[in-house]
Amino acid sequence: MFITSYINSKQQNCCIIFTTQQVNIDIDTPIKDYLSENINPEIAYIIFNSEISNVDKSVFDRFNSSTVKVFITYSLNGDFQFENTVDAIKEKVIIEQIKEQVLKGIFLKHDSILKASSESYFVVASRKFATHFVRIANLFKNSNEISIISILLLPYITNNIDYIYCDTPTIFSLIYSSLLYKLKENKDYKIPEIRFYSSSDLKSEDFDKTKNSIYIISTSINGTLPTRIVEFGIDWSNIIVLFSFDEIKKPRYKYLFKDKRNELIDQSFYSLPKEEFEKKYPHKIFPIKFEDQQFIPTQPMVSKFLLAKEDAPDFVNLFHSNYGKYNIISCFNDLNAIGNKRDLFFDITKLLDGENYFTNKLHKQVINKLPSTKLIFIYIDNENSKALSDYIIRKSKRNIINKSISEFENDKTLDENGKYNFYVISSCISNGKKVSKCSMLLRKFKDANINFISGFVRCNDKIILRNIKANLTYGEYSFSTYSFYAIEEIYLPNEDSSSLSWEGEKKLIEEVLNDQYSQLNIDRSLPLIKYLKKRINVLNGNGLINELYLPSIKLKSFELNKNFAFFKDTEWLPKDINQSQVYFTILSVLHNYRLIKGVKQTLYERYILDPENFIRFNDSIIRATFLRCCTKEELNYDLDFKASEKMLNIILGLVNDLSKGDNIIYEFLLAICLNRVNLDVIHLKVLHSKLIASKYSSDYILKFYLQYINEKIISC
Incomplete structure (x- = not known):
């Protein structure tokens, strides 16, 4: 069973449930999982075949009663039809949209687009050089999804076909599945012979043009392969492309899916002959080659990245100068939409008491523009959003109805034809889930003026923010029907509490306190237990501001030194900069670098933080921040022996001077314990032996980490 969702042309939230299984269908669990992570849809399209699938329709009552449930059946020749047909023409359009969204959903689910790094490129089967590569094999891992694609392919596999030619054996399971459906429909169906040809060495003799054949191409990036096949005398109508990314709006060949709006491959994609590519990208010097028709790459390329002053996004310095003194940032605090702690809160x-940059912008953009009558504020269900709503009401001196989303949802007194001025207030937006829920509730007020106000908008990039704005402001007059105001826009990685260093640290401490490592013979001395209990109390508190990092071996907390590279302003003292602000700054710089340089970890290419960063930025607090806010993949020095050796030497520099007041050896050892930093095992053993031999080896905290590393990291 496959579930995906999309927003249709009427801006309705639609869910698609497509099932192909014949027996033992568990529908309830996937729907329950879907609803736990998504807003209840306005329309649910349930697709099945009544002849082979025994579907209990009552299961779909798990959706909200407001969800319109539409049942669509498909035949074993690939035809789809509404179970209760009303308007066949409109329904045909909807079915085509559903097919497109299903194929798009499967493609996106398996992350099938690989993007080369700033210094590398792909050498594809056609011998062209490319910035991207489509890993079509990723799509054929799940039997139900293979069945779905094969059902969508059925209309193209007509009767009386002698041969089916394929450009890669990767899609054999798809063709085989389609033929099984043909046999199920007609036991006398003559199964055609499946043949494969090489797209990199295409010859006319590869095809028997005396027979009735169809030619299936897994992907077409720029139309080269279909054109070459036609040059051998094959008719366009016999060519079927599974996933087309050609710029031609209406290609002459048939296709299952066409990326018409560059939704899957962005506009930075290029696939060019060698000479043209080298001219356009002179700095891309590392090829990623594919060894055979299965598109299995060689060993992944490892690229090291080094941060520089210019990698800081503009909002970092603006944030420091406008908000630095208000201490509004804390880490590992509050809960996000899925119930996990936020990395940054x-x-x-703290800004709503007195005049400052934030309140001035709020007055200019919102308060001074409020209409005079029929004002209704709806705030997101949290204290900060309510505080923002209360502040606007207080300063505007207007007569305003103020409700939470929960209160508004249960309010039946408002006239749906009333001309209200609604303002949806949120202190911070990251994924827009709660605001979108409110937007759905307001759709029934046809003549209302709807505005969305957010203090801080925190998104992964501008594209995601643009999509959130588009979804919220779309209405009768397209994307400008409603208004969206954000006082500040910040671009940071997606929140994922499970990958945060503090989450891993907390789990490790809890396991030690619960004596889960008794078999490791870890010395659970009283001082260690007291130390760990104190630390976990900090992690369980109301956010981290100046206790983000473990203290030095001298139990000293880290401060930022003057002349910080990423602050233009120099009028500050180290004691005025909280650790949380440093974390925010470094995380912003890292994220900006990843976006600008197109950093993406894949099986084919890896990026690691150049060890040189720990030398260039040698403040202890910055080093500790790298260990906390870089991803595990970016600190995986096991991929590069020389990088691992360099990291060893950097850490040994700390070992040689453990008495230094701001020594961050604890942070490095914790990062190794949490598998956030990986060194080559040879280097890890050298580090372990050096610390065991040091005069501080009896330090109960150091001893604990060394015991853990020896038993759980080195020995494993």
């Missing part, structure tokens, strides 16, 4: 209530 912005407490805007």
Whole structure:
């Protein structure tokens, strides 16, 4: 069973449920999982075949009663039809949209687009050089999804076909599945012979043109392969492309899916002959080659990246100068939409007492433009959003109805034809889930003026923010029907509490306190237990501001030294900069670098933080921040022996001077314990032996980490 969702042309939230299984269908669990992570859809399209699937329709009552449930059946020749047909023409359009969204959903689910790094490129089967590569094999891992694609392919596999030619054996399972459906429909169906040809060495003799054949191409990036096949005398109508990314709007060949709006491959994609590519990208010097028709790459390329002053996004310095003194940032605090702690929390209530940059913008953009009548504020269900709503009401001196989303949802007194001025207030938006819910509730007010106000908008990139704005402001007059105001826009990685260093640290401490490592013979001395209990109390508190990092071996907390590379302003003292602000700054710089340089970890290419960063930025607090806010993949020095050796030497520099007041050896050892930093095992053993031999080896904290590393990291 496959579930995906999309927004249709009427801006309705639609869910598609497509099942192909014949027996033992568990529908309830996938729907329950879907609803736990998504807003209840306005329309649910349930697709099945009544002849082979025994579907209990009552299962779909798990959706909200407001969800319109539409049942669509498909035949074993690939035809789809509404179970209760009303308007066949409109329904045909919807079915085509559903097919497109299903194929798009399967493609996106398996992350089938690989993007080369700033210094590398792909050498594809056609011998062209490319910035991207489509890993079509990723799509054929799940039997149900293979069945779905094969059902969508059925209309193209007509009767009386002698041969089916394929450009890669990777899609054999798809063709085989389609033929099984043909046999199920007609036991006398004559199964055609499946043949494969090489797209990199295409010859006319590869094809028997005396027979009735179809030619299936897995992907077409620029139309080269279909054109070459036609040059051998094959008719365009016999060519079927599974996933087409050609720029031609209406190609002459048939296709299952066409990326018409560059939704899957962005506009930075190029596939060019060698000479043209080298001219356009003179700095891309590392090829990623594919060894055979299965597109299995060689060993992954490892690229090291080094941060520089210019990698800081503009909002970092603006944030420091406008908000630095208000201490509004804390880490590992509050809960996000899925119930996990946020990596960064912005407490805007600290800005709502007096005049400052934030309140001035709020007055200019919102308060001074409020209409005079029929004002209704709806705030997101949290304290900070309510505080922002209360502040606007207080300063506007207007007569305003103020409700939470929960209160508004249960309010039946408002006239749906009333001309209200609605303002949806949120202190911070990251994924827009709660605001989108409110947007759905407001759709029934046809003549209302709807505005969305957010203090801080935190998104992964501008594209995601643009999509959130588009979804919220779309209405009768397209994307400008409603208004969206953000006082500040910040671009940071997606929140994922499970990958945060503090989450891993907390789990490790809890396991030690619960004596889960008794078999490791870890010395659970009283001082260690007291130390760990104190630390976990900090992690369980109301956010981290100046206790983000473990203290030095002298139990000293880290401060930022003057002349910080990423702050233009120099009028500050180290004691004025909280650790949380340093974390925010470095995380912003890292994220900006990843976006600008197109950093993406794949099986084919890896990026690691150049060890030189720990030398260039040698403040202890910055080093500790790298260990906390870089991803595990970026600190995986096991991929590069020389990088691992360099990291060893950097850490040994700390070992040689453990008495230094701001020594961060604890942070390095914790990062190794949490598998955030990986060194080559040879280097790890050298580090372990050096620390065991040091005069501080009896330090109970150091001893604990060394015991853990020896038993759980080195020995494993």
